[in-house]
Amino acid sequence: xxxxxxxxxxxxxxxxxxxxxxxGALALLWGFTVWSFFHLPNTxxxxxxxxxxxxHYGKKDSILMLPLVAxxxxxxxxxxxxAFSKFPHALNYPVTIxxxxxxxxxxxxxxxxxxxxxxxxxxxxxxxxxxxxTATGRADSLGAWTLPVTLGLLVxxxxxxxxxxxASAHK
Numbered sequence: 001x002x003x004x005x006x007x008x009x010x011x012x013x014x015x016x017x018x019x020x021x022x023x024g025a026l027a028l029l030w031g032f033t034v035w036s037f038f039h040l041p042n043t044x045x046x047x048x049x050x051x052x053x054x055x056h057y058g059k060k061d062s063i064l065m066l067p068l069v070a071x072x073x074x075x076x077x078x079x080x081x082x083a084f085s086k087f088p089h090a091l092n093y094p095v096t097i098x099x100x101x102x103x104x105x106x107x108x109x110x111x112x113x114x115x116x117x118x119x120x121x122x123x124x125x126x127x128x129x130x131x132x133x134t135a136t137g138r139a140d141s142l143g144a145w146t147l148p149v150t151l152g153l154l155v156x157x158x159x160x161x162x163x164x165x166x167a168s169a170h171k
Contacts, residue, residue: 004089005102009110011085018114025121026074032125033067036132044135052142054134063131070124077117084110112158119153126150 011019037060045054046062084091088106097105130146133139 004097005099006089007102007106009085009088009103009106012107015107015111015114018111018118022074022114022118022121025118025125026071029067029070029121029125029128033063033128036128037061037063040132040135045131048142052144052146054141060135063128066124066128066131070121073120074117077113077120081110081113081117084113111164115158115160116154119157122157123150123153126153 040060040063042060043057044060044063045056046058047054047056049055088109089097089102091106091109093105093109095101095105126146126149130139130142134141
């Protein structure tokens with residue numbers, strides 16, 4: 001393995017804004033879930049088949065599992081982002097890391113992890129929203145757009161964060 005530069009990667013204003021967005025999305029997830037909880041019937045869909053149609057029902061307090069799981073994943077991903085920020089030279093990269101490209105590549109890796117964390121929280125927010133819509137009769141399934149939006153949040157958002165950083169480094 002090549003000797004990679006061990007440099008500090010200070011957060012930019014955009015990085016700080018992404019952190020606020022991540023924490024804000026988590027707060028929104030909890031706020032919307034608690035608000036929804038008081039407006040849900042006692043029985044809600046807790047599982048959906050491949051077509052997005054509910055196929056298993058449970059108590060309404062089951063909806064609280066979604067933000068609980070999201071919070072656990074958020075904490076783990078926050079630890080990963082912190083580790084990436086402290087030890088970016090230890091990660092795998094698709095290019096050879098040199099002193100000239102180290103900052104851009106390191107920043108891109110950190111931003112990709114931040115984008116994944118934001119996408120994950122937004123995906124859980126979408127699931128809570130769609131579950132509430134289905135439980136209250138406003139929708140009869142998750143909807144055909146749920147899978148593409150979920151994939152976009154989990155793959156597209158981190159990829160976009162990476163691409164923007166790499167593209168701006170080549171200017």
